[in-house]
Amino acid sequence: MSTTIRIDHLARVEGHGGVTVEMEGGAVRGVQFDVFEGARLLEGLVKGRSYEDISPVLSSICAICSVAHSLTSLKATENAFGVEVSPQTEALRDLLSLGESIESHALHLFFLAIPDYLNYPSAVALAADNLPAVQLGLRLKKLGNTIQETVGGRAVHPVNAVLGGFGRVPGFDQLAELRAALAGAAADCETMLEIVAGLPAASFFRAGIAFGALVSPREYGYYAGEEVTMALDGESETIPAPEYKRFTNERAVPHSHAKHSTYNGRPYMVGSLARLVVNRARLGERGLAAMKRLGLRFPPDNPTDNNKAQAVELVNDVDRALRIVESLLEHGLKDEPPVPVAPRAGAGTGITEAPRGILIHSYVYDEAGRLTAADVITPTAINAASIEDHLRRAAENAAPGEEAALTRAFEMIVRAYDPCISCSVHVVRRGHDG
Amino acid sequence: MSKPTAGIFGLTGCAGDQLVILNCEDELLDLVNLLDLRDFLMATSANDTRCSLDVAFVEGAVMSRRDEETLERIRQRSRFLVAIGACAVWGGVAAQESNGNHAALLEDVYGPLGRQYDAIPARALHELVKVDLNITGCPIEKSQILAAIANLLQGDPPLLPQYAVCAECRMRENNCLLIEKGSVCCGPLTAAGCEARCPALRIPCIGCRGPADDVNTASAWAMFEEKGYTRADVDRKLRTFAPKGGRA
Numbered sequence: 001m002s003t004t005i006r007i008d009h010l011a012r013v014e015g016h017g018g019v020t021v022e023m024e025g026g027a028v029r030g031v032q033f034d035v036f037e038g039a040r041l042l043e044g045l046v047k048g049r050s051y052e053d054i055s056p057v058l059s060s061i062c063a064i065c066s067v068a069h070s071l072t073s074l075k076a077t078e079n080a081f082g083v084e085v086s087p088q089t090e091a092l093r094d095l096l097s098l099g100e101s102i103e104s105h106a107l108h109l110f111f112l113a114i115p116d117y118l119n120y121p122s123a124v125a126l127a128a129d130n131l132p133a134v135q136l137g138l139r140l141k142k143l144g145n146t147i148q149e150t151v152g153g154r155a156v157h158p159v160n161a162v163l164g165g166f167g168r169v170p171g172f173d174q175l176a177e178l179r180a181a182l183a184g185a186a187a188d189c190e191t192m193l194e195i196v197a198g199l200p201a202a203s204f205f206r207a208g209i210a211f212g213a214l215v216s217p218r219e220y221g222y223y224a225g226e227e228v229t230m231a232l233d234g235e236s237e238t239i240p241a242p243e244y245k246r247f248t249n250e251r252a253v254p255h256s257h258a259k260h261s262t263y264n265g266r267p268y269m270v271g272s273l274a275r276l277v278v279n280r281a282r283l284g285e286r287g288l289a290a291m292k293r294l295g296l297r298f299p300p301d302n303p304t305d306n307n308k309a310q311a312v313e314l315v316n317d318v319d320r321a322l323r324i325v326e327s328l329l330e331h332g333l334k335d336e337p338p339v340p341v342a343p344r345a346g347a348g349t350g351i352t353e354a355p356r357g358i359l360i361h362s363y364v365y366d367e368a369g370r371l372t373a374a375d376v377i378t379p380t381a382i383n384a385a386s387i388e389d390h391l392r393r394a395a396e397n398a399a400p401g402e403e404a405a406l407t408r409a410f411e412m413i414v415r416a417y418d419p420c421i422s423c424s425v426h427v428v429r430r431g432h433d434g
Numbered sequence: 435m436s437k438p439t440a441g442i443f444g445l446t447g448c449a450g451d452q453l454v455i456l457n458c459e460d461e462l463l464d465l466v467n468l469l470d471l472r473d474f475l476m477a478t479s480a481n482d483t484r485c486s487l488d489v490a491f492v493e494g495a496v497m498s499r500r501d502e503e504t505l506e507r508i509r510q511r512s513r514f515l516v517a518i519g520a521c522a523v524w525g526g527v528a529a530q531e532s533n534g535n536h537a538a539l540l541e542d543v544y545g546p547l548g549r550q551y552d553a554i555p556a557r558a559l560h561e562l563v564k565v566d567l568n569i570t571g572c573p574i575e576k577s578q579i580l581a582a583i584a585n586l587l588q589g590d591p592p593l594l595p596q597y598a599v600c601a602e603c604r605m606r607e608n609n610c611l612l613i614e615k616g617s618v619c620c621g622p623l624t625a626a627g628c629e630a631r632c633p634a635l636r637i638p639c640i641g642c643r644g645p646a647d648d649v650n651t652a653s654a655w656a657m658f659e660e661k662g663y664t665r666a667d668v669d670r671k672l673r674t675f676a677p678k679g680g681r682a
Contacts, residue, residue, distance in 0.1 A: 011479035038498065040446060040528040041554075044539040057639055058676060060527045063450030098597060105458065123476030124466050134463070153635050155457055156450045156573045157642075160635045167635035219580065285651040413481075 002029070005407055012112040012122070013419050019410050021335040021395050030394045033384050033414065043374040051077050051343050051369040058361065058376065059157050064107070064419055065378075066356035067148060068158045069361075071223055074163055076361040077243075080348025081369075083341050086104035088334055090167040090224065091324055092151055096161060097222040097352065099147025103155070104355035105272075105310045105317070108198070108418045110137025113307050116412050117199040118165040133137035133195055135182075136188055140314065147321060150174050156374040164338030170332060175325050184323035189315045193290055196311040204409045210231055210268035212247055212382070213278035214353045220275075220282040220316055222353040229278045230263045234299065236278075241351045244360050248304065249379050261377070267385035270357025271418060272309035273300055280315050284323075287316025303390050304416040344368025354379050369430060380419045383424055437631055438488035438587070441473035443508055444499040446495030446556070447526065450573035451519035455491075458576055465580075468587060487512045489586060491579075495521040495556040497530055502554075502562065509563040514586070516577065517559045520572040524644045525570075525675035531558035541640050558678065567592060570641035571673055575627055595626040596648040598637050603630035611638045616661045622654035644676035 002024040009056050010017050022029040055073040059066045071093055078085065085093075110133070111123040120126040127134040145155040150170050152158025160167045170178075210232040213226040229238045230247055239246050245265045262268070276283075277298060280291065294308045349362040357379030364373040390413050398406045444452055458465065458476065469489075471484045485578035497501055509515055520526045534553045540548035559565050565580070569578055569592075582592035595601075599621035611633055612619040620641035621633060632639050658668050 009475060011481065012477065030679050041536075041539045041543050041553075042527060044542045045528070045530045053640075053671075053674070056642075060448055060450075063448040063453045063573065066448070066450070069597075078590065083597055103457075111456070121480030123469070125480070127463060131463075138459040138462065141457075143457070145457055153631060153637075156453050159632050159637055162637060167632070167637040 003403065005403060006085050006283055010411065010414060013415060014114070015140070017414070017419065019414060020389060021391060021406075021410065022023075023395060026396075026400060028392050028395045028417070031388045031395065033387045033391065035384070035414065043149055043376050046371055046374055047372055050367060051081070051163070051341070051371065052376075053148065054363070054371055055161075056157075056159070057165070061371060061376065062157045062378075064104055064418055065100070065354040065356070065359065067096055067152060067161075068222070068352055069376075070152075070158055070357050071159055072350045072352045072359050072361045073096060074077075074161060075352065076348045076363050077163060077350075078341070079349070079350060080346045080363055080365050081162055081344055082115075082346075083339060085165055085339060086334075086336060088169070088328070088336065089338075091328060092166060092169070092181060092249075093161065093223045094221050094326075095147060095324045096151040096158065098317045099144050099151065101144070101222055101355045102314060102317050102321070103141050103144025103148065104418075105314045106137055106140035107386070108135075108355075109192075109233075109310055109314070110134060110141070112418075113310075113415055114195070114199065115201060115240065116415060117307075118407075121328055136191055136195075139188055140318075142191065143181055147178060150178050162338055163341045164335065166338065169333055169335050172329065174334065175329055176330060179322065179325045179329060182318060182325060185318050189290075190316050191321025193293060193311060193315060196308060197294055202304040202412055204413060205390070205397040207393055209300060209303065209386075210263060210266045210273035210360060211316045212263065212268050212270050213275040214351055214358055215272040216275075216279045216282045218282070219286070219320060220287065220313075222278050222355075225351070225353075230268065230352045231274075231277050231299070232264070232266065232268070232308055242347075244257070244351065244362065248382065258321065261382040262385060267389045268382070269303060269306075269386045269417070270379045270382050272313050272355075273303070273306040274357060275353060276300075276309050276312065283312075284314050284319050286319040287312055302432060303386075303413060305386075306418065307423060310413065310418070347387040354420075356380065356383075356420055358382060363384075363421070380417075383417050385418065387414055387419070437468065439472050439485060440469040441487045441489060441490045441508070441512070442471070443473070443504070443681075444453055444476060444495030445505060445522070445559075446493065446497035446528070447519065447521040449476060449493070451491075451493035451579075453524075453533050454573045454576055457581060458680060462582060465583070469583070473491040486510070489514045489516065491516045491518050492559060493517075493519045493522050493639060495526050496559060496562055497554060497556050498552045500552060503655070505559060514566045515559070515563065516567045516569060517565045518569050518574050518642055520570055520642060520675045521556070521568045522559045523568040525556045525558045525561075525678050527531040527675055530674065541646050548666055553671065557662065569594065570625055570643045576615070578627055585642070596646060597626050598622055598646040598649045599626050599633070599643070601622045601626065602626045602628070603633045607634075608633045608635055611636070612657060617657070618661075618663055618668060618671055620668075622657065623672060625650065639644065640674060641672045642675045645672070649651045 059070040153160030360377040509527040583591040619638035623641040
């Protein structure tokens with residue numbers, strides 16, 4: 001008997017995507033993570049434009065990752081022109097990306113993922129029975145947005161981060177307010193951990209998983225770093241950013257129109273869990289304690305543990321953001337203008353960690369600073385192959401005839417990856433009925 | 435009085451305008467109590483996809499046949515349709531390919547397979563259906579969407595500024611980036627409502643809200659020329675977010 005399970009339009013994800021799994025008897029015939037977000041062709045549209053225009057346009061690829069797109073774009077252009085930014089700019093960019101991650105993780109955990117675990121269709125429905133949990137999620141989300149507004153000038157599509165630095169460095173009073181908000185969030189982080197620790201287990205299969213993450217050179221973060229570590233079966237390899245094609249290796253595959261990224265022929269996972277695999281030794285004390293408390297084991301063998309990893313990061317991010325703000329306040333903020341940027345012909349690659357994984361922008365400029373080629377590879381595009389692999393494993397592992405349970409499992413697996421489908425400019429869409 | 439039924443939808447875009455609504459952390463729980471939110475796929479998996487709606491908020495541009503069908507269905511079931519964000523109002527950043535090379539661009543980004551995809555050049559909502567209210571911005575401003583919803587709940591027409599960013603910039607007493615620094619600032623021609631966020635950060639306006647109605651165009655062009663910019667230089671900037679200019 002053949003069965004097709006189709007989830008036409010996934011709810012509670014950012015963007016438009018679906019899942020189709022075809023099964024015959026106990027065998028899985030085909031698995032597709034479909035993306036039917038319209039093609040916006042932004043990489044093509046920025047060709048020929050001046051270096052100053054690139055970051056604001058490419059930041060509009062995605063809202064929830066707009067800080068990551070913006071900073072990755074700046075990093076790529078600055079690498080192409082050999083621009084060195086100040087330590088204060090580095091610290092503020094670190095802080096800005098922590099703000100994005102706090103907002104995104106709080107949104108994803110409380111509004112998109114936790115309702116799954118507790119069998120609610122939405123956070124609004126959850127609020128009817130557990131208002132404090134939803135209010136807690138909103139407070140943490142707002143904290144992330146406050147950081148983005150203070151440092152980036154706006155919560156969605158930040159405007160203040162520019163080539164060479166910031167338009168206007170936040171003032172002492174603004175950062176002092178932020179310090180108070182961050183210090184006040186410690187109790188919320190504790191309650192959030194309790195909620196996540198108390199969620200029912202979600203395990204649809206166990207298997208070895210390959211991971212990839214940007215190496216945090218100092219403390220655990222999202223912005224700094226120029227190398228990516230691929231970890232697979234207890235072995236790892238570290239690859240410099242300009243050689244990113246060694247692990248993206250995008251190719252068209254016959255069963256799906258999505259270009260798939262593989263490393264040594266295997267799909268791999270990027271995002272919170274992957275970052276913990278690569279960078280967990282760089283976590284602060286609170287982050288380490290959270291990791292222990294949630295019982296995460298390494299190497300991880302269950303992709304839904306990505307939700308626990310998000311909770312660990314949320315704790316660590318709030319703590320680290322507070323320490324950055326304290327240090328900036330202690331050392332005094334300089335109202336410095338952005339360092340001057342002189343365009344030249346050349347190529348530059350920037351890699352950062354978006355909340356949902358590695359984000360790559362790679363550009364080529366001509367001598368006048370006009371962009372001649374742009375390559376943008378998003379975490380959801382990288383994760384697409386791994387999502388399909390894990391949907392297949394869940395289908396193979398399921399008891400026969402349990403379609404409803406399987407549909408729910410598929411949704412939970414996809415959502416655990418925190419996919420951002422607008423972002424996946426490289427995941428090529430298929431027709432809705434294709 | 436029963437609560438008005440509402441839906442929030444996204445066509446092709448970055449979901450930033452829906453995110454701005456979710457970013458109203460202090461107002462969100464009140465909002466869901468004031469509106470009978472029936473269809474909001476980004477936030478809930480329990481949606482009524484057929485019921486009639488008193489008001490529909492739609493973000494994103496129309497960039498596929500699927501988007502066309504979705505928008506037409508939304509229009510048919512909605513009494514009042516609000517376009518939210520520069521993509522829905524103006525076509526947005528993806529509508530820049532004004533020279534009609536869509537097929538070549540598709541192939542450039544996606545390879546030979548690109549030509550098979552359900553992808554059409556970006557259009558604003560008003561190019562396909564009647565739009566009852568446009569709330570622009572990339573993304574929209576929280577204050578404007580909340581005020582518009584409050585107005586609609588009271589049965590009042592929402593008021594949106596018709597003047598340019600320059601007006602708000604003067605009110606904030608920022609130094610003028612165009613007159614004093616000679617930067618290409620799109621403030622004189624761009625719709626206000628952002629409280630001149632960028633110039634206040636010493637960053638020239640990039641026109642993300644699209645053109646304003648009530649502007650002194652001749653004086654703005656004269657000022658740009660005086661600072662040594664050609665019409666083409668400024669036009670290119672202005673047309674990044676609102677390539678199709680001129681309100682419908």
